[in-house]
Amino acid sequence: MEVETFMMLYNQSIEKKELFSFKVLLNQLNVLTPEIKGKQQVPYSSEQVNLIKNCQNSIVRNFCNNPVIKKNPDINPLVLTKLANFFKSCDFSEQKLAQCLFLIHAAKTDCHLLEDIKARELFVSYWEKFDTITIKTNYDSVFQEFFSIFKTLFQSRNFIDIINKSIDEIVVSKPGKDTYNFNNLKLVFFESEFPSVNGYSGKDCIYLNAKNVLNSFELPLENEKKLLVAKLNFISLVLHEASHVLLRFKLNDLNLSSPFLDDRVKKNEVKKNVKECGFETEKKYFKGCIAWNISAIHKIDFTYCEGFLNNILNDKKVDFEIEKANVEIYNDELFHSSGFSIVFESGFNFFF
Numbered sequence: 345m346e347v348e349t350f351m352m353l354y355n356q357s358i359e360k361k362e363l364f365s366f367k368v369l370l371n372q373l374n375v376l377t378p379e380i381k382g383k384q385q386v387p388y389s390s391e392q393v394n395l396i397k398n399c400q401n402s403i404v405r406n407f408c409n410n411p412v413i414k415k416n417p418d419i420n421p422l423v424l425t426k427l428a429n430f431f432k433s434c435d436f437s438e439q440k441l442a443q444c445l446f447l448i449h450a451a452k453t454d455c456h457l458l459e460d461i462k463a464r465e466l467f468v469s470y471w472e473k474f475d476t477i478t479i480k481t482n483y484d485s486v487f488q489e490f491f492s493i494f495k496t497l498f499q500s501r502n503f504i505d506i507i508n509k510s511i512d513e514i515v516v517s518k519p520g521k522d523t524y525n526f527n528n529l530k531l532v533f534f535e536s537e538f539p540s541v542n543g544y545s546g547k548d549c550i551y552l553n554a555k556n557v558l559n560s561f562e563l564p565l566e567n568e569k570k571l572l573v574a575k576l577n578f579i580s581l582v583l584h585e586a587s588h589v590l591l592r593f594k595l596n597d598l599n600l601s602s603p604f605l606d607d608r609v610k611k612n613e614v615k616k617n618v619k620e621c622g623f624e625t626e627k628k629y630f631k632g633c634i635a636w637n638i639s640a641i642h643k644i645d646f647t648y649c650e651g652f653l654n655n656i657l658n659d660k661k662v663d664f665e666i667e668k669a670n671v672e673i674y675n676d677e678l679f680h681s682s683g684f685s686i687v688f689e690s691g692f693n694f695f696f
Contacts, residue, residue, distance in 0.1 A: 346384070346404035347397075347431045349373060354428050357421040364424060367417035370408040382409055386448070386598040388547060392436065395547065395598075399444040400431055402599045406451030412463045427471050442534060443477045445546040445598070450474070452601055469538075476537040480554045483533070486571075490557065490578055491531060493657065497582060498526040500659040507586050510625040515594045516613055522594045529589060531582075533557070543581050545588040547598060552581055563640055572650055577636040579656065583629055584622035591621050630664050632673035639671040 349372050357364040373380075384405045386398045407413055430443070450470045455463035483491070497503045504526055515522070533554040543552040560574035592600050595613060608614035618624050626633045648668050655662045666673065 345376060346373060346401035349376065350404045351428060351431060354421055354424060362421075363418040364421040365418050366408050366413045369404070370417075373405065373408065380405070383452075383599055385596075385600075388593050388596045388598050390547070390598075392441075396436060396441055396444050399441075399448050399598070403444070403447045403451055406448060406599070407467075410451060410453070410467075412453075412455050412460075412467055415460070416464060423468055423471055426475055430475070438532075439477075439479050441546065442479055442532065442551055443474055445551070446477050446541075446544060447474055448599055449544050449601070473537045476535075478535050480533040480535050486558070486561075486574075487533065487554070489575075490533075493575060493578065494531045494582060496657050497579065498529060500656070502659055502661045503583075503656065506629050507583065507590055507625055510587060510628050511590045511594060511621065514615060514618055514621060514624070515591065516615055518594075524590050524593050526586070529586065543585055545585040545592070548589070550582060550585040550589065552578075552585075557581070560637055560640065563637060565640060569640065569646055572646060572653065573636050573640045573644075575653060576634075576649060579653075580626060580630065580634060580636065583625055587622045587625040631666050634666075635672045635674050639669075642672065643670045645670045 350369060353369055353372070354364055356362075382405075384402045386395075386402050390398050427447075430440075433440070447470065450467075453466065455466065458466070480487075508524075528548045530549050532549055532551050534551050535554050538553075539555065541553055542556050543550065545551065557574065557578050560577060561570045563570055563573065565573070588601075592598050595608060600608075623633050645668060648665075649671075652662065652664055652669070
């Protein structure tokens, strides 16, 4: 319904050489489906054949309901050409699913700390560059090591316990019905023209930016120290995105993001609203959201951090001590609400 209505209005705009209006689109959707208010659920339990279709319909609604779009709803339809072609294509692929999940999160980006023109440019970049999200298929030894660490993490009782405990403090438990099998979780690296996007999560999948996980290797450090920082940053990203996987699994909605949990609180499905569930888990594990690369070029204690890394990989429970590690922490007041991990040059941080 949503995609069909979008395509009808898009084609009309192209034929008549008029601006496309997300306001008109939302009004039509409200008439056609008055029972749907705001975002539309994408069941986590969706079969693959239905998952992309469900995501695409929710992408349309997410864009329509985003405050940035509501403020300036009229768009040159040519900017939406790639999105329209994407909707028209009926093929299924892992890459298309990755692009769908990127868009469903992108459409929810909260830009209240950005100037209007910057927020507008951000959404135009989503529409014009989302197809640059491509799954990486060739991996060198560094990426093979990341895959090995990923496997080790989800064989670690302590690592999994932290994620479960963090989300259990948010979601009302359903004994016997909401236990997630982390053996199903897979890691995918992607390449794109979004250098600011660190990663995002999907159904039983974590997507990480292949270029960004290597940023630590550009630091003015010895190779061993670069690799250490890269591994710790990688673990932080995995921890963060795995929290979103678990939250969406437990609430059966791939279109769900904290802090937008108020309706679930009212339904007694969620105990409390949180600003960012991935950040909450990072605080439990690392006592904060650590800026690893920034810390590395200042006064980080490499010996302490190397010991902590070894404890992680050997499933030893040891509390991380920020003072001993001598690391710097991001100010969570500068975190935007978004569906993926993204950092802008302005210093504002988006995390999904």
